[in-house]
Amino acid sequence: MGTVTDDKECSTFLVRHAWLSMRGVVAEALGEHGLSVAQFASLLILDEHPGASVADVARRVSTARQSANEMLGGLERAGLIERRPHPQDRRSQQIFLTGTGRGRLDAARPAVKAVEARLSEGFTPDELAVVNAWLSRMAAATAGTPEELPTL
Amino acid sequence: MGTVTDDKECSTFLVRHAWLSMRGVVAEALGEHGLSVAQFASLLILDEHPGASVADVARRVSTARQSANEMLGGLERAGLIERRPHPQDRRSQQIFLTGTGRGRLDAARPAVKAVEARLSEGFTPDELAVVNAWLSRMAAATAGTPEELPTL
């Protein structure tokens, strides 16, 4: 009846299909490293922002504090991260990558970069820059409330 | 600490942020028309493919048959679509837009196109063509299993 996408109408749904597809590909690559896509995203953030709080992570991955906390719990049980009480702010806790966590991340990162590079094969750097600019613009367009709504 | 996105690493997560953001904007526009994003997507598909089955719709929106069926139930209760038994295939049923359904869709469509146009303001047609090509490539990269995994 047609291919995967007949989003003649809305770029929004084309972006959704792209996300779903890329998530699938990345997940497959991450599976061999024992990581989920969400876990990988969190490890990336914690690598770049050591000592971030649960709320920080939640904001950066655009998810609810609760969800982030649950998933960080998984990472903690797996020994990939550790939580320490914040020295100044007694409400929050700082989260750090453990040695094994960093190792796992450094092992997985090249795999993800590889599949992403393979996906973008054939596009020139200029074109990719345009794509990046457009996606950034879209991501910045967040309408008022950043948190709402089901998946589709 | 930074803006919404520091996805220096992975275009995958940039695409996700773009999707979440666009979904929010579109949802806001659709709210005034009493439609959810998922409902709007289904109406679009049914407009373009009248008589599609539940399984057809599910495949096109990349969701489970069950989810599609539940949501179509909502649209049916709202009187926007109607299901008829398929004349040849006694397993499946054909789904059609009702008059009110088509009216609702035709009212909502311009609103969505407007917000999407506003979002892409400032990009040249050539650039948008590149973006579209890239997104299509991504969407087509679906790894083996089309169905799996949580949201993030």
Add this chain to the structure above:
DNA sequence: GCACGATCGTCAGGTACCTGTCAATAGTAC
């Protein structure tokens, strides 16, 4: 000092979505 709003992590509950399965039907090979 005290009061006020904002934010922290967390608990309870709900919703959206998915997987797995089923009987019924269709399509094909034999």
Add this chain to the structure above:
DNA sequence: GTACTATTGACAGGTACCTGACGATCGTGC
């Protein structure tokens, strides 16, 4: 015809995620 596989729509159950609230803490203004 029968046998086998694939597909349809539906049911049951589970998981991921979210919303809404809570006490505790912070920051600021008074």
